[in-house]
Amino acid sequence: MPFPHPDGDYAITTMYSIPDDAWYLELDLVDEQRGLVTAIVPDEDPTREPTVCFNLHARHVDVPYEVMRWFMDQVDKEILTSRAWMRLRPELVEVIRRLREEHLGVIGDDQFPQVLAEVRAEVPEVDLPAVLEAAFGRRPDGTTVDG
Known part of the structure; x- marks a missing residue:
């Protein structure tokens, strides 16, 4: 439109x-x-x-x-x-790029806990919200950023 x-x-x-x-x-x-x-x-x-x-x-x-x-x-x-x-740190950009490519920017509720655990193992807790929002449009509690 x-x-x-x-x-x-x-x-x-x-x-x-x-x-x-x-x-x-x-x-x-x-x-x-x-x-x-x-x-x-x-x-x-x-x-x-x-x-x-x-x-x-x-x-x-x-x-x-x-x-x-x-x-x-x-x-x-x-x-x-x-x-x-x-514009985030290069190591976070690489994690986000990989997650977006792997999951095409979408992740189901059933997959979220497993992916969250993997991301937590990779990035500092303070960066978790930015990475999850950029990769999936979600918060660490699993809710969507726009919802």
Whole structure:
């Protein structure tokens, strides 16, 4: 579902690409149903940086500064949300990356106690909440962060 700019002429469409392990945010010109700019925010691999791509083969469009600033603010929020865990200590980033890859970011209630024990053996207790939230969106008590 597109997220419209207040002036109504532009919108941002956000989608996740599983093959790319990345969020795509596209700035669209609503009337022409045309993508103008695409931001790609990888959320699995700490070595891949976010990028912004312009459609060089399309007709030139002047995008107002306030619209471009609005788009880049949304991209910045996505980067902070998707990649915040990558700013942790390198050894924690590696544990999180491995857990996300192994479990695809999802873990069932029945698996949680065993995985929790494994993570506790690997990381200091003080880091446990950050690792579990980044890897599975859960707290050490098993509840979901957003629930």
